[in-house]
Amino acid sequence: MEGVNPFDGAVMSWVQETCHNPFFDWLFPTITYLGEGGAFWIALGVLLVIFGRKGGWRVSGILLLCAMLLGLLMGELALKNLVCRPRPFQDFPGYTQLLIPPPSGFSFPSGHSCSSFAAATVVFARDKRWGAGAYILATLIAFSRVFLFVHYPTDVLCGAALGMLCGLAAERGFAFLCREKA
Secondary structure: OOOOOHHHHHHHHHHHHHOOOHHHHHHHHHHHHHOHHHHHHHHHHHHHHHHOOOOHHHHHHHHHHHHHHHHHHHHHHHHHHHHOOOOHHHHOOOOOOOOOOOOOOOOOOOHHHHHHHHHHHHHHHHOHHHHHHHHHHHHHHHHHHHHOOOOOHHHHHHHHHHHHHHHHHHHHHHHHHHHHHO
16 A cells, blocks of 8 residues: 555555455445445435425425535535546555455545535434434445445545535525524
């Protein structure tokens, strides 16, 4: 892992050398697909909008989708194209065998992490019990990206932080708008 910052190199080496086994090699590609394009979280948001009671969970679904849209605009469309960081499998070809098809685009920040943590932050802000589960799933999705050698740890950490900021922005924006109407 020469040529990357020491934190990324140490974490990537440890994950690649100690965490792989037949079960995890099956589990983490499956988990990563839940975050593909934000699919799981978008489905959750749409279900909440459609089936949520007026207010309550319906609002949560709208805020979840808004937070993810904000993350898409800031992470995928802005930051990725400003930073232009190659993915680990591109920087270190042959270091490990990829367990998923190689993703396109740049590495920083992780879109899977951003969308997952944006959604989880909104769910947590609205209901701590469901939010704890959402954060666990978001963490597993984020870790899967490092495990699968398609993101550096700093990509995932910054994606998660950006997602949390987007989730908080959606929540705070909604609270502000509701206060203005009253």
